[in-house]
Amino acid sequence: MWRSPPSIMYFPPPTRSTTAWRTGFRRAGPSPQIPGLASISPLRHFLVRRHSATQRLQGHDMRTKLFLALLTTGLLAAFALPAAAQDATIVGRHKKKAQQEQPQQPTFAQPDQTFPVGAQWTVSEINGKPVPGDAELTLSIDGNDRGTGFSGCNTWSSTLKPIQGQRLAMGSVALTSKTCPPAVTQIEHVYLGILHSGPYWSIDGSDLIVKSQYGVLRFKRGI
Known part of the structure; x- marks a missing residue:
């Protein structure tokens, strides 16, 4: 018995480029330039957001460190001023006490004395x-x-x-x-x-x- 040959199915060629057909997306413009990352990587958006978040965290850390440094300096100054004032008071008391305890210098002749002329x-x-x-x-x-x-x-x-x-x-x-x-x-x-x-x-x-x-x-x- 005669049999007809099997029919051959025809598939039209893809209308998109091979690269787009294989990857499933098109380029939408230049990607952010992040060192070590290819511009066509599918993870670029995630990495860009992560990079920006890292920068924000670093900036926040710097501001926190600056605030703590200023706070520490202010506290040290606040404690140093009373201590300096107390030291000055103690020195003044010792100086005053030393002046009070210092023996008086012997006084010389009173103005009514007369030099013994001829002696x-x-x-x-x-x-x-x-x-x-x-x-x-x-x-x-x-x-x-x-x-x-x-x-x-x-x-x-x-x-x-x-x-x-x-x-x-x-x-x-x-x-x-x-x-x-x-x-x-x-x-x-x-x-x-x-x-x-x-x-x-x-x-x-x-x-x-x-x-x-x-x-x-x-x-x-x-x-």
């Missing part, structure tokens, strides 16, 4: 110590405000006037030209230096005290 004075101590060796240091002031004496090596003379405020004002000093050992010459310089520095004077019992920033002289009254 002869000999130095017994320099800065609280006896005069070294056999050095002789003398002083006398006459009624014409003329001072004379011996300075350990040479004889000296100068105007030497007691002035207001229990002080002595000394002019230019005239000295003899004798040469002495260095130790004696040094004592002479110290003695005349104190007298020439505008010192204060006072009477302590029967002694004369002459004091300046360069030293203290204690004189014994001669007979």
Whole structure:
């Protein structure tokens, strides 16, 4: 028996491009440029949203850290100010207490004292110590405000006037030209230096005290 050949079915070609037919979607424009991601990946929208969310979280973390840093700084400053004020108060109290406990400086002669003009004075101590060796240091002031004496090596003379405020004002000093050992010459310089520095004077019992920033002289009254 004769049989007809099987019929051949015809399928028309796809109307879309092969790529679109296989993937099932078309390109809708350029994809966001995210490093490491192909522009045609089907996960691009999800990754873009995830990338944006990550950026927002990072920005939020930065703002949180900045806020915490400012808050910490403010708290430290708030605690530091009372502590500094307390320290200043304590220092002020100690300073005031030290000033109260500090012994008062000995006062020199009262303004109503009169310098003993015409008396002869000999130095017994320099800065609280006896005069070294056999050095002789003398002083006398006459009624014409003329001072004379011996300075350990040479004889000296100068105007030497007691002035207001229990002080002595000394002019230019005239000295003899004798040469002495260095130790004696040094004592002479110290003695005349104190007298020439505008010192204060006072009477302590029967002694004369002459004091300046360069030293203290204690004189014994001669007979």
